[in-house]
Amino acid sequence: MSGDRIEADYLLETPIDPRIAAEIIAGEQSSGTFVPVPGETPELKARSAARVIRLDILDEDAAGPALPGASPAADGRFRRALVTLSWPLETLGPSLPNLVATVAGNLFELKAVSGLRLLDIRMPSAFAAAYRGPQFGIAGTRRLAGVDKRAMIGTIVKPSVGFSAEETASLVRKLCEAGIDFIKDDELQADGPACPFADRVKAVMRVIEAEADRTGKKTMYAFNLTGDLDQMRRRHDHLVESGATCLMASLNSVGLVGMIELARFSTLPIHAHRNGWGYLARHPMLGWSYVAWQKIWRLAGADHMHVNGLQNKFFESDASVMDSARTCLTPLFPEKPCIVMPVFSSGQSARQAPATYAGLGSTDLIVTAGGGIMGHPDGPAAGVTALKEAWAATVAGISLEEHARAHPELGRALEVAA
The missing domain is CATH 3.20.20.110 (Ribulose bisphosphate carboxylase, large subunit, C-terminal domain)
Structure with missing residues (x-):
C-alpha cells in the first residue's frame, strides 16, 4: 500500500456489473455525485477520486438480493465480488471520524448495492502519529x-x-x-x-x-x-x-x-x-x-x-x-x-x-x-x-x-x- 493512501476491502453484492458498481461506490465516496457537475475535471479526479484497485468476482449467480431497496437485476442475476478501494490521504487527513464517513458512509444505501460488508481497512502511518492508541x-x-x-x-x-x-x-x-x-x-x-x-x-x-x-x-x-x-x-x-x-x-x-x-x-x-x-x-x-x-x-x-x-x-x-x-x-x-x-x-x-x-x-x-x-x-x-x-x-x-x-x-x- 502507498504510504499516503487509505485502503478498504469490501464484500459486494450487486444487481449490475460489479465493475460498474465498484466505480459507482468509489465516485459516491470521493469526488463524484449522481450526475456530472462542473469542476469535476480529469485533473481533479486524478488528484482526489477514490480508485478501484482490486475486483475479484466470487459468484456470478448469487441468491440475492441480500438487502431490500436495490435496483432490480436486468437479467435476474446478482453477483458478488471482493473489492478494494483506495483514497488519497490528502482528501481527509488522518482523522478517524472522517475515515469512517469515507469507508462506511453512504455506500451502503446505494441502489447499485444489494449487499455490502466492510472487511478490512489499512491506514497510512499518519494515523499512527495522530492518535494515542492504547496507553496500557x-x-x-x-x-x-x-x-x-x-x-x-x-x-x-x-x-x-x-x-x-x-x-x-x-x-x-x-x-x-x-x-x-x-x-x-x-x-x-x-x-x-x-x-x-x-x-x-x-x-x-x-x-x-x-x-x-x-x-x-x-x-x-x-x-x-x-x-x-x-x-x-x-x-x-x-x-x-x-x-x-x-x-x-x-x-x-x-x-x-x-x-x-x-x-x-x-x-x-x-x-x-x-x-x-x-x-x-x-x-x-x-x-x-x-x-x-x-x-x-x-x-x-x-x-x-x-x-x-x-x-x-x-x-x-x-x-x-x-x-x-x-x-x-x-x-x-x-x-x-x-x-x-x-x-x-x-x-x-x-x-x-x-x-x-x-x-x-x-x-x-x-x-x-x-x-x-x-x-x-x-x-x-x-x-x-x-x-x-x-x-x-x-x-x-x-x-x-x-x-x-x-x-x-x-x-x-x-x-x-x-
Whole structure:
C-alpha cells in the first residue's frame, strides 16, 4: 500500500456489473455525485477520486438480493465480488471520524448495492502519529492487575442490575478472597439511583484496598463510566482519586469521538465493551467485519476489546470469535503496534479453556465468566478456582478431566458445564 493512501476491502453484492458498481461506490465516496457537475475535471479526479484497485468476482449467480431497496437485476442475476478501494490521504487527513464517513458512509444505501460488508481497512502511518492508541495494553494491564504470564481470570457482577452498592461490594469481597484477577460492571450498570456510581466506587474500592493490604494483590475492577463527555471526565477523576485501576466504556454508546476524548484524558486502562455489535455485523452482507471495526477503536485508545467467546450464547461462530481475538494481537503499524488485550465473554466456563488457548496460541487474554463463576455449585470462590485450574491444566497440556481428579472445584464445574 502507498504510504499516503487509505485502503478498504469490501464484500459486494450487486444487481449490475460489479465493475460498474465498484466505480459507482468509489465516485459516491470521493469526488463524484449522481450526475456530472462542473469542476469535476480529469485533473481533479486524478488528484482526489477514490480508485478501484482490486475486483475479484466470487459468484456470478448469487441468491440475492441480500438487502431490500436495490435496483432490480436486468437479467435476474446478482453477483458478488471482493473489492478494494483506495483514497488519497490528502482528501481527509488522518482523522478517524472522517475515515469512517469515507469507508462506511453512504455506500451502503446505494441502489447499485444489494449487499455490502466492510472487511478490512489499512491506514497510512499518519494515523499512527495522530492518535494515542492504547496507553496500557497487555503489559500495563498485567502490571496493574499483578498477573504476569498466565491468562487473566475475571467475571462480571451478576445479577447485571439490582444490587445496591453494598451488595455489589459484598460479592466483590468473596471474589477477591478467591484470588480473582479482574471484575467488571455489567454494561447495564452505570449510575442509576439504585446503585449510584460514586457509592459503588466507594464500597467496592474499600473492599479491594482492604484485600490488597492483606494479600498484596489488588484486583482490577472496570467501573462502567459510560455517559456524556462531562460525566465521563468527572467519573474518571473520581476513579483516579479512589485508587481504581480500570474503567469501562460502551463503544457504541459513547461513539467514536467520545472514545477518542476519553482516551486523551484517561490515566487508567480502558476496557472497551462492544455491546450492540450485532446490529453492525449480524447480517453477512451488511455492515462491518470485526477485523475492520476493532482497528478504529484500538487506535482511538482502547486497552481491552471484547471479542465474544467460544460456544457463546450469541449468533457468532467460533471461527469468527478466534479471528477477532487474533486480530487484537496483530500490530496495526510497525511504529505503533496498538496491541490490545482480547476479552472473552458470553457463556464462558472452564470447558472453553483448551479450545480458546489452542485457537489464540497465547495467554494474553482476559476470560470473563459470569455464570461460569457465579453459577458454580459451591459458590463464586470455587468458580474462580475452577477457571484458574482449567487454564493451568490447559497450558500444561493436561486434559481437564485428568486435572479434575485432584481438583474438585474443576470437577464440579465440568459437571455443570457438561
